[in-house]
Amino acid sequence: MLLLPYFPKTDLPVLLLFIGRFHPLILHFPIVIIFLTLALEFLYKTNLLQRNERTIALMLGLASLSVFFVVLAGYFLFASGEYTGELIMSHFKAGIFAGSGILITTVLYLIGQYSNRKILNFYFTSLILTNAIVGYASHLGGTITHGKDYLTEYLPEIFNKRNTATKPKEEMLVYEDLIVPFLTTKCISCHNEHKTKGDYLMTSYATLVKGGKSGNSGLVKHYPEQSELYKRITLPVDHDDHMPPEGKKPLSLHEIEIMEYWINAGASTKQLLIDIPQDSAITQTIESYLPESRRLNGKILKQKAEKERLLTELTELAKKLNVSVQEDQTSEENFFTLSMQFPPANFTGEQLKELQAYFLLFTKVSLVASDIKDDDLFLIGQMTNLRELYLQKTAINGSGLVYLKDLQYLERLNLSFTQTNDATVLEVLQFPSLKQVYLFGSQVSPQVLQALRANQLSREFLLEEGPYN
Incomplete structure (x- = not known):
């Protein structure tokens, strides 16, 4: 388990990708069991419940068996490339440590129970630490699914009957x-x-x-x-x-x-x-x-205070990088747009990396006439809330479009005046939500364009220069 983060991510068989999809469904089983095991140990130690060693052994055995499949499915889901970013990596590593903790705790219990009673002290410490790690990993998983404030949203109301920010x-x-x-x-x-x-x-x-x-x-x-x-x-x-x-x-x-x-x-x-x-x-x-x-x-x-804080940070960083960052006025959430200034300054993948901590906040990115290359599209592929992407007049040839196939919300893509050709343009067929593709001045032939229009009726393939932002 501990070596999984170092395994190279390769194309997995469809069966393993299918198994990976079960990770969110089965992960609750070992979580509940290991939490319940700790609760039982506290009840035993406070004499509120008569100790039953077989119950603990059974629960730890079930937790160990199930967590093996949970972590394995989690690895398949992670290796599929469907989820990317620092938060995903943190959740993946925390899940591995949590799974390893459950296995170690089980081994310590069995040794302590059947071989060396002194080991039981280490078992109980391991059980507490494992529950803490499981809780942290679960928190990261909830953050990925529901947003960072999902768990804490109601805390102010619990401790304050009336929000001090509102009127009497x-x-x-x-x-x-x-x-x-x-x-x-x-x-x-x-x-x-x-x-x-x-x-x-x-x-x-x-x-x-x-x-x-x-x-x-x-x-x-x-x-x-x-x-x-x-x-x-x-x-x-x-x-x-x-x-x-x-x-x-x-x-x-x-x-x-x-x-x-x-x-x-x-x-x-x-x-x-x-x-x-x-x-x-x-x-x-x-x-x-x-x-x-x-x-x-x-x-x-x-949200207003948080957006103002983020906008201040992004504005300072954008000034340093000679780009423009604005609020996304079409969203009530904390989202922003990124675009080149006019006249455009040098902007490469190295400058783009400096914005990586804020990738999830961008819904519209315009890198027209920048120095972005196909390899840099890997970074853009981490902007999971991206809806519009403008890449015209860049040096890309489309070979990096494969990195964008998991952008679930991307609806508009402008590839005008790029070297995108008949072979590389076919990558856009994998984009789940794409509605408009601009191809004016590209290397896509009229025959391929005609075939795309005929077979992709849900998408528009436009021979227009298109908007710049």
């Missing part, structure tokens, strides 16, 4: 402190200045009222049923016009009820919570929703 209830406004937070977290990503779905902008009260291309007003005071916004959020979930769309987190029943009440009451931006009559039917709904509202407000403020 007496000062809270229905629109600003209840409506805006859930619209910001669930709607603004598709209805902002940079991405205005249905021509409906939701970044201010005035634009909420105005509405979108339907021609109907978004908000009609006192009439929820005539307000396009309310109608869209109350349509059946399977309706094409239901908002938010499928795949986005829908508004909760409380949020819809608060929206309905607010519009009925006149949709005022100045209405205070304390102005709502205590006998109103909405009062209990608001009381139940307040903790969630405060959590959303706190989350928005935290």
